[in-house]
Each structure stands twice: as structure tokens, then as C-alpha cells.
Amino acid sequence: MNFANAFTPERLQEAWECLLTEFPFAIWETLYSTLLATFFAIVIGLPLGVLLVTGESKGIRPLPRPVMSFLNVLINLLRSVPFIILMVMIIPLTRAVVGTSVGTLASVVPLTVAAFPFIARLVESSLREVNPNIIEAAQSMGASPWQIVTRVMLPESVPSLITNFTLAITTIMGYTAMSGAVGGGGLGKLALSYGYQRYRFAVLYLAVIVLVIITQVIQSFGTWLARKSDKRLKEK
Amino acid sequence: MIELRNLSKLFTTIDGPVDALKHINLKIEKGDIYGIIGMSGAGKSTLVRCINMLERPTEGTVLMDGVDLGSLNKKQIQEARRRITMIFQSFNLLMQRTCLENVMLPLKLAHVPTAQARQKAMELLETVGLPNKANSYPAQLSGGQQQRVAIARALATEPNVLLCDEATSALDPKTTHAILELIRDINRKMGITVIVITHQMSVVQEICNKVAILENGEVVEEGEVSEVFSNPRTNATRNLIYPEMTEGIEMFSRGGQHLRVIFNGAVTEPLIAKMAMECGIAASIIGASTRSVGDRAYGYMLLDIPGTPEDLARAITYISAVPDVKVQVEAEYNAEEADV
Numbered sequence: 001m002n003f004a005n006a007f008t009p010e011r012l013q014e015a016w017e018c019l020l021t022e023f024p025f026a027i028w029e030t031l032y033s034t035l036l037a038t039f040f041a042i043v044i045g046l047p048l049g050v051l052l053v054t055g056e057s058k059g060i061r062p063l064p065r066p067v068m069s070f071l072n073v074l075i076n077l078l079r080s081v082p083f084i085i086l087m088v089m090i091i092p093l094t095r096a097v098v099g100t101s102v103g104t105l106a107s108v109v110p111l112t113v114a115a116f117p118f119i120a121r122l123v124e125s126s127l128r129e130v131n132p133n134i135i136e137a138a139q140s141m142g143a144s145p146w147q148i149v150t151r152v153m154l155p156e157s158v159p160s161l162i163t164n165f166t167l168a169i170t171t172i173m174g175y176t177a178m179s180g181a182v183g184g185g186g187l188g189k190l191a192l193s194y195g196y197q198r199y200r201f202a203v204l205y206l207a208v209i210v211l212v213i214i215t216q217v218i219q220s221f222g223t224w225l226a227r228k229s230d231k232r233l234k235e236k
Numbered sequence: 237m238i239e240l241r242n243l244s245k246l247f248t249t250i251d252g253p254v255d256a257l258k259h260i261n262l263k264i265e266k267g268d269i270y271g272i273i274g275m276s277g278a279g280k281s282t283l284v285r286c287i288n289m290l291e292r293p294t295e296g297t298v299l300m301d302g303v304d305l306g307s308l309n310k311k312q313i314q315e316a317r318r319r320i321t322m323i324f325q326s327f328n329l330l331m332q333r334t335c336l337e338n339v340m341l342p343l344k345l346a347h348v349p350t351a352q353a354r355q356k357a358m359e360l361l362e363t364v365g366l367p368n369k370a371n372s373y374p375a376q377l378s379g380g381q382q383q384r385v386a387i388a389r390a391l392a393t394e395p396n397v398l399l400c401d402e403a404t405s406a407l408d409p410k411t412t413h414a415i416l417e418l419i420r421d422i423n424r425k426m427g428i429t430v431i432v433i434t435h436q437m438s439v440v441q442e443i444c445n446k447v448a449i450l451e452n453g454e455v456v457e458e459g460e461v462s463e464v465f466s467n468p469r470t471n472a473t474r475n476l477i478y479p480e481m482t483e484g485i486e487m488f489s490r491g492g493q494h495l496r497v498i499f500n501g502a503v504t505e506p507l508i509a510k511m512a513m514e515c516g517i518a519a520s521i522i523g524a525s526t527r528s529v530g531d532r533a534y535g536y537m538l539l540d541i542p543g544t545p546e547d548l549a550r551a552i553t554y555i556s557a558v559p560d561v562k563v564q565v566e567a568e569y570n571a572e573e574a575d576v
Contacts, residue, residue: 137328140288141342141393142317144310151341156332231373232331 006201015202022190027210029104030186034173037111041172042165045116048075049123050149060135061145075117083114083175087182107176107184115172122164126157159230166222170215177211187211237429238264238287238397243296245282245453256282258453260296264446266396269423269430271440271461273476274450280433283450284399287431288320289313300397318346318393325402327382329374335361335385336370342392353392360388364418380411387418391426398422400432404439416443437477441465441527449473465527466500466534467562477525493541493548494566495519495555499526499533502560508539517541517551538566 005011052071055063081089087110094101094109130153138152154161177188187207195204227233243260246253256279264270274280285291287298289305298305305316321342329338336357343353361367364384374382383403390398400419404412420443423430432444440447440461447465448458451472457464468474497507512518519539526535541548548565555563 131328131331133324133326133328134330136290137322137324138341138345139290140317140322140399141345141389142314143345144314147345151345152330156330158332230332232375 006199011200011202014200015206018194018200018203019206022194023187023206023210026185026187026190026207027214030173030176030188030211030214033104033108033111033176033179033184033186034169037108037115037172037176038165038169040108040112041115041119041168044112045119046123048116048120049127050153052120052124053127053153054145054149060139060148075120078113078117079121081114083110084178084181086110086114087179102183104185107179107182111172111175111179114175115168118171119165119168122168123161126160126164127153129160130156159226159232162222162226162229166219166226169218169222173211173215173218237266237301238262238431239299240283240287241297241299243283243286243293243298245279245286245291246294255453257286257293260453260455262448262455262458264429264431266429267423267427268446269420269432269444271432271434271444271447272450273434273437273440273447275472275476276435278450279453280435280450281401282453284322284401284431284433287397287399288317288322318342319395320397320399321390321393321395322399322401323383323386323390323403325405327374327379327386327406329382329385329389331374334371334373335366335377335388338374338385339388339392342389346393356392357388360391361385363391363422364388378411379407380415383407383411383415384418387415387422391422391428395428397429397431400430400434402433402435405434405436412439413442419443435476449476462501462534466536467498468536493543493545494522495539495541495548495551496564496566497537497539497555498562498564499535499537500560500562501532501534502558504533505558507555507558507561508537511551511554515550515554517543517547517554519551532560 048071051063052068052075053059054061055068055071057065078086087107090110090113091101093113094106097109098106100106134156135148135152138148143151176184176186177191178184180186180188180190180192187210191204191207194200195202195207240260240262243257244255245257247256248254260283262270272280272283282291286293289298289308293306300316300320303316305313308316329335330341333341336354339357339360340350340353343356344350348356358367358370361370364387366381366384366388369377369381369385374385377385387398398419403419404415407415416439419430419432422428423443430443432439434440444461446459447461448455449464449470449472450456451470456470457468457473464473465477468477508519508521519541522538522540524535524537526533526537539551541551552563552565555561
């Protein structure tokens with residue numbers, strides 16, 4: 001490896017061309033696998049996170065203790081497997097769902113599996129922030145457990161959920177880069193196979209810079225949206 | 237209309253079982269503003285939560301219009317809670333919803349169509365004096381205004397009973413007064429029975445017609461406010477009603493002859509001065525807590541009578557001759573007994 005040779009004018013020229021030709025599609029792949037995986041992870045993780053809060057023994061609708069233990073163990077197990085290993089481990093599942101284990105679409109399956117337990121924990125922590133007195137007030141109005149979740153707990157925790165989902169999106173985007181090592185597409189693949197394996201370090205750095213910019217944009221937007229949606233901060 | 241029969245609540249804690257409520261028997265009539273007063277830890281909050289079944293009593297029954305709430309299933313309890321609504325010390329409004337949406341919430345929970353719920357909520361915001369705050373968020377309102385919104389919310393389902401759990405404890409005296417006025421108004425105009433849980437004797441005095449004193453999970457005294465206040469029978473009650481008096485007694489507890497003079501609607505007149513002139517007994521006032529309602533006095537006074545036991549007997553004879561005044565010899569004050 002010779003980094004000095006990586007940034008000669010020719011190499012930079014090459015990277016610039018790559019930015020114009022290869023990058024747009026890679027960025028698109030990164031974004032769509034990230035957003036699709038986030039979407040599915042929320043679809044699975046949100047109800048799970050709700051159950052983690054409502055189902056505990058002092059929750060608004062307690063579930064049997066073994067059920068709660070199972071949920072917690074499942075989530076902890078999935079959370080503790082490193083993503084790159086999880087990806088390989090669930091190849092059979094990926095094949096069963098998408099038909100192949102290679103490609104950007106296929107990478108959405110392991111991304112979802114890795115992200116939903118994370119989302120479940122984030123939703124759990126958001127819902128725990130809801131003032132228990134407000135939940136009691138809803139109970140005193142005759143709200144059913146379902147109504148408490150849909151009309152009180154979720155609406156009250158919207159700013160916190162937005163903050164946490166933003167965190168989830170940026171984390172999942174980090175995973176998509178890793179999925180580049182095992183057949184996934186996007187900026188990660190570009191950086192690894194084009195930049196690293198073909199010694200085009202300028203491309204590698206460029207891919208990282210683009211990833212940083214996207215993360216920044218998503219994070220700033222999420223923070224702004226969370227603030228804007230929080231009616232507690234509204235000036236009088 | 238609401239009757240508590242032999243109500244008990246036992247909590248199991250790490251330190252063993254705790255008797256939060258012990259065999260409570262209370263009867264709250266329609267139209268009452270019923271005060272339940274006690275020090276913190278007396279069981280007030282548990283008691284009020286048993287009335288709407290937020291806490292299940294361990295023993296005993298809660299009857300509303302003859303129906304045993306304990307026998308209802310979940311769905312029926314949710315229905316019943318629309319008839320027994322509640323306001324709280326910390327208002328407990330949804331912070332991410334506008335005032336209007338907050339008032340609409342109980343109606344939406346009861347599946348009332350949106351247009352109808354909105355109209356009803358607007359009317360109620362008008363009733364509580366905040367029609368122009370409909371689209372404001374609770375964070376933009378003062379504490380008193382938030383409690384008004386909470387009251388509007390509690391009225392949305394047209395309840396028979398309003399439970400107030402320390403509803404004014406977080407408010408300054410002036411706002412407290414205004415909120416109590418509003419509650420009294422609601423009681424009179426809408427015929428809603430009100431149950432007021434508080435540790436502030438001033439709240440009971442201001443709006444309640446009946447009161448129960450709760451101490452260590454037991455009702456130690458109950459009855460008409462004027463009766464209980466003018467003639468407290470237990471130390472717990474005295475401590476709550478006249479905290480300043482117990483200090484006075486303590487100071488004079490060593491020796492001396494003490495009389496407790498109870499005014500129960502007596503015509504206001506200079507009793508002590510007249511006794512000094514007519515009997516020659518120069519009683520000194522150790523402590524007094526009397527309140528005038530119209531030209532009548534309620535409350536009590538603690539006197540130190542100098543001289544012989546005969547003087548004491550004469551003082552008793554003199555004072556008991558006055559209409560609506562009772563007198564009793566004050567026993568040695570026991571500081572430990574009253575230390576709750």
C-alpha cells in the first residue's frame with residue numbers, strides 16, 4: 001500500500017470521474033437499502049417496543065412473564081451478534097425471502113433483522129419517557145390499553161421517537177456500508193471493492209466523505225424535526 | 237350516591253405488607269362537595285383511586301348509585317370512569333396536544349364523532365374561561381390555566397362525580413381560590429358531586445360541606461365541616477385544622493388550668509372581656525383559631541385560667557351559659573400522642 005501514490009493528479013482525476021459516474025447510483029443504493037430496512041425494522045420493532053413497555057408486570061396490559069422473558073432474550077441475542085456475522089448467519093432466510101443473498105435488495109433482509117431489535121429498544125426507551133401521570137389520567141378517563149398506546153403514549157413521545165429513529169437511520173446506514181463486504185451494494189461496496197481492493201484510495205476517502213455528509217444531513221434534519229414537533233418547547 | 241363500605245387496601249412492598257386503607261366507611265350524597273383531608277401518607281391518594289378503581293380495593297365495596305364498582309368487568313369500569321372523572325395536582329394534560337384536543341380526548345375515547353366532540357370541547361373551554369386558548373399548547377399556559385383545561389377535560393363526558401386529587405396543591409393562593417370558585421360553580425350549576433382530596437385545611441374550609449379526616453389509613457372523624465372544624469375530637473384533626481394551636485398548648489402544657497372553648501355559631505361578642513369584668517377572672521388566651529361566618533363565630537379558643545379550682549368552675553359555669561358555646565377542661569397535652 002502506498003498512500004503517497006493514491007493522491008497523484010491522475011488518481012484524483014480518476015476519483016472525480018468516479019464521483020460523477022459511479023457515485024450517484026451507489027448513493028441511491030445506500031439510501032434505498034437504508035430507508036427500506038429502517039421502514040421494515042420500524043414495522044416490526046415499533047409494536048415490539050410497545051409490548052416491552054405495556055406488557056411488563058406494572059404495565060397497562062401485563063403479559064405472562066415467560067412471554068416477556070422470551071421477547072427480551074430474543075432482542076438481546078440479536079443485538080449481541082455482530083452485524084457482519086449476522087449477515088452470513090441468516091443467508092438461508094435472505095434466500096427464502098428475496099430469492100438470492102447477493103445484491104442491494106437482498107441486503108435489506110439482514111439489515112432489517114439487525115435493526116428491528118435495536119428499534120424495539122429505542123421505542124421502549126421513548127415510551128418510558130412518557131409521564132406516568134398522564135397515562136393514569138387517560139386510564140381515569142376510561143381509555144382502553146389500545147387507546148392509551150395509540151392516543152396517549154405514541155403521540156406524547158413523537159419528538160423522542162423522531163430523535164431515536166434518526167439515530168436508527170444513521171446506524172443502519174453504517175450497517176449498509178458493512179453489507180458491501182458480503183454482496184450488498186452502495187457506498188460501502190464502492191469504497192471496499194473499488195477503493196480498497198483496487199488501491200484507489202482517493203475513491204475510498206471520497207466514499208467516506210459522502211457518507212459523512214449524508215449522515216450529517218439526516219441527523220440535522222432529524223434534530224430539526226424533533227425540535228419542531230415538540231410542543232413542550234414552544235415559546236409562549 | 238357514592239358509598240364506601242368497609243374499604244381496605246393492602247400493598248405488598250419489599251418491607252412487607254402496608255395497610256394503606258383500613259375499613260373505610262363513607263357516604264357521599266349527591267351534590268356534596270366532600271373533603272377528604274389528611275397528612276401526606278395518610279392514604280388519601282389511594283382512597284380516591286379506589287373510588288374509580290384505578291386501585292382495586294383489597295376488601296370492601298365502592299357503590300355508585302347502588303352499583304358495586306368492584307363487580308364490573310374492564311369494559312364496564314371504563315364506562316363507569318366516564319361518570320367519575322378526575323383532576324390532578326400536576327394537571328396531567330397531554331403536552332403534545334392543543335388544549336382543544338386535550339378536552340376532546342375523553343370524547344374521542346368514547347367514540348364521539350369529531351365534529352360533535354369539537355363543539356362540546358369549545359363549550360367547555362368557554363365554561364372554564366379559556367375560549368381563546370383552544371389552539372394553545374399546555375406548555376404555553378400558566379398552572380391555573382392548565383388546571384382549567386383539565387377541569388374542562390374532566391367535564392367532557394358529563395360526569396356525575398368529579399374527583400379532585402390535590403388539584404390546587406401546586407397553585408398559588410390566588411389561583412387556588414379561583415380554581416375552587418370554578419369547582420364550586422360546577423357543583424352548583426351542573427349538580428356534579430365533588431370529592432376533594434387535600435392536605436390543605438383552607439381548601440376544605442373554602443368549598444366543602446362535609447369532611448372526613450384520614451389518618452394512617454383510617455377515617456378518624458367525619459361530618460359537616462362546621463361541626464368537625466369547631467369541635468375537633470382527635471389530635472390528628474386538631475393538628476390538621478389548627479396546626480398553630482398545638483404549639484400554643486405545648487408552651488403552656490406544664491401546670492395550670494386550661495379550658496377549651498368551642499364556638500359553634502355563637503353570636504360574636506367580647507366573651508373574655510365580659511368574663512373578666514363580671515366574674516373577675518383574668519383568663520389569658522393561649523391560642524385561638526376562630527373564624528367568623530357572618531356575625532357568628534366558629535372555631536375554638538384555649539384559655540389559661542389563673543387561680544383556684546373554684547375559679548375554674550366559675551369560668552366553666554359562666555362560659556357554658558353562653559348560647560352555642562361549649563366548654564371543656566383541656567387535659568394535659570400529650571405531645572407524643574399528637575405527633576403524627
